[in-house]
Amino acid sequence: MPDGVVLLDSENSILWANGQVRHWSGQENLSGANFYSALGSPEILGPDFCPFHTALATGTASSSTLRADDHRYFHVHAAPVHEDGGPPRHLIVTVRDVSLEMLQQQKLAAIHQAGMELADLTPDELFQMSVRERIELLKSNILHYTKDLLNFEVVEIRLLDAKTGRLEPLLAVGMEEEAANRVLFAQPQNNGVTGFVAATGKSYLCEDTTEDPLYLSGALGAKSSLTVPLTLHDDVIGTFNVESPEPRAFSESDLQFLEIFTRDVAVALNTLELLVAEKASTAAESVEQIHAAVALPVDEILGEAVNLMERYIGHEPEVVERLQRILRHARDIKQVIQSVGQKMTPVQAHPQPLPFERRPALVNRRVLLVDEDNTVRSAGHALLERYGCVVETAPNGAQAVFMVRNMLPEGGYDVVIADIRLPDFSGYDFMLKLREIMNTDIVPLILMTGFGYDPGHSIVKSRQAGLQAVLYKPFRLDQLLDTVEQVIGVSGSVRT
Structure with missing residues (x-):
């Protein structure tokens, strides 16, 4: 058996150990020995820094990772033994060598x-x-x-x-x-x-x-x-x-x-x-070009990570935690690009960019753009990020739903802009799904459609259900910006 198994008492003393644990410890008889001492007093890396105490105190399983001095790593899983008439006093602990994975x-x-x-x-x-x-x-x-x-x-x-x-x-x-x-x-x-x-x-x-x-x-x-x-x-x-x-x-x-x-x-x-x-251009243009080059790939990373999280939530908390770190890092990339792009060329070496209308209400607002068309998603990045929005995109409704659910603990998106005809949702069905997961009657949603195109009367039904706004393609930039500001104001979404 490649995994180790031990029976521990409430003092972390070994009552029984299988051959694999005895092999790792280098001792044939481990009866009465302290578990950690038997493995060379390894460092506890978490996520639970007292897994055995937690398992006994809560009556539920707990796990952690240990690092030994010989560059070996062990994953321990402690399950309490429930006995009649009282709290658990013994633990069954499985030990797996995860050195190769960790290295x-x-x-x-x-x-x-x-x-x-x-x-x-x-x-x-x-x-x-x-x-x-x-x-x-x-x-x-x-x-x-x-x-x-x-x-x-x-x-x-x-x-x-x-x-x-x-x-x-x-x-x-x-x-x-x-x-x-x-x-x-x-x-x-x-x-x-x-x-x-x-x-x-x-x-x-x-x-x-x-x-x-x-x-x-x-x-x-x-x-x-x-x-x-x-x-x-x-x-x-x-x-x-x-x-x-x-x-x-x-x-x-x-x-x-x-x-x-x-x-x-x-x-x-x-x-x-x-x-x-960019040698003969402005620092701002440098940022925009680099950002445009990586915007959709970063969105793909976000989408894949959120999709994986949906599979593991409730089953593998360690995997979910790692995926959450990936999401944070992916979102940080955009901020890094801004700072790196500004450093690429000294601002004083180039003429100042042409002024444009500032929109303070849009600065740092989180916008999710949902459209099957890559061109539309790229344009959304280019147009809205110019005014300070933090834009993420999704190619279909299912991925957008996962992203909205994942963003809720951080305050949610300020605005969701979606095409009326997604590969897997109508605009109306998508709105109902957002209302369900956001648990609110006021969904900060903007639906996009071409003039005269409304299969299934999605716009009519969505308006009756409280849709905030509609954009009819093709629309001007000022119409897009005004509509986003309108929805932010109606939804009362205030982020700091």
């Missing part, structure tokens, strides 16, 4: 942090460095983290020229000169693994180079390789290749780690391109 989580966190630091420069550094110097610094950081964190010694990065389809070398370490300078195109045939990956957008694990017809010689004596696409918003912008002198040297974990790292590499490369593109 992988730590490595993922380190990889993500490394990715965040790839192009992390202060405004003064950016101002003083040329584009070439910024690229060289990025290449140096990529190589540093690839070797020290991922433990890959042979690295090749190529960038895709969208016009010619050619894969231009950016970085090559440990590759034969002929291989590093080889002309390759993003084509699935006759261009090696790199060309195949660039053409298909799929990662490729070559376990034995001597048996793989796609492989073209790269590093001297290489026996296996791992190649992943550099992607940005589902578009391939290049490839990242590592090789090893050992056959079958790369695992599925290596593939996962490299795919995560290369996402940050792609973002860092794109950031540098935006720096160049």
Whole structure:
């Protein structure tokens, strides 16, 4: 049995332990020993810092994670033994070794942090460095983290020229000169693994180079390789290749780690391109361009996290807590973009942006835009965020419902704007669902529709049920802003 099982008394003393626990402790007889002492007095990481006391005091199961000195991690689950005529005095504790999972989580966190630091420069550094110097610094950081964190010694990065389809070398370490300078195109045939990956957008694990017809010689004596696409918003912008002198040297974990790292590499490369593109523009325009590039992907992260939370709520509180952290981090990204974008180019180096009508009532208001059309969702970000709104989007009603429910503990959305014809809801049914989960008769909802298009009389029924406002497409910007302000005023939603 891979898991450990012990029977404890109210003093945390072991009454019985199975062979796995005895193996972990290095002691054959654990009768009477303190549970924590038997495992080397590990540190309690939570979420419950007194799981055994909690289980006995409440009569319900409790769990926690322990960290031992030998870099081992254990997950403990304590269930009270209910005896007749009194409170529980004994616990059945299951112990599972989660070292591999925890170490992988730590490595993922380190990889993500490394990715965040790839192009992390202060405004003064950016101002003083040329584009070439910024690229060289990025290449140096990529190589540093690839070797020290991922433990890959042979690295090749190529960038895709969208016009010619050619894969231009950016970085090559440990590759034969002929291989590093080889002309390759993003084509699935006759261009090696790199060309195949660039053409298909799929990662490729070559376990034995001597048996793989796609492989073209790269590093001297290489026996296996791992190649992943550099992607940005589902578009391939290049490839990242590592090789090893050992056959079958790369695992599925290596593939996962490299795919995560290369996402940050792609973002860092794109950031540098935006720096160049914005050199003659304003700092505000820089923020808008970067924000526009990541707005919908961030919304997709929010949507996926909320969907997962709906599955685990009431079943796996630890998973829900982690997903809530993901949601918080994803929402923080937008604020980070604002600050990073402002640092990219000194404001004094550029002319001031043209003035526009300010709308104080919209600043920091949370808006959820629900529409199947990507263009509409992107436009919502661009238009409303210009006036200080915090915009999130959803492509369908079900995901929007999950997002509204998740936002309620934080005060909810100030306004929800939805198309009258969603893939899974009519405007009227969507309004009724919002009213149910928000537990209020006044739903801050705006429905959008084209003139004359109202299947099922959704607008009429919604107005009769208390709909706040309707926007008829196409509408002007001032109509959108006025309507949002109107609904905020009617709903009485005041956020600080």
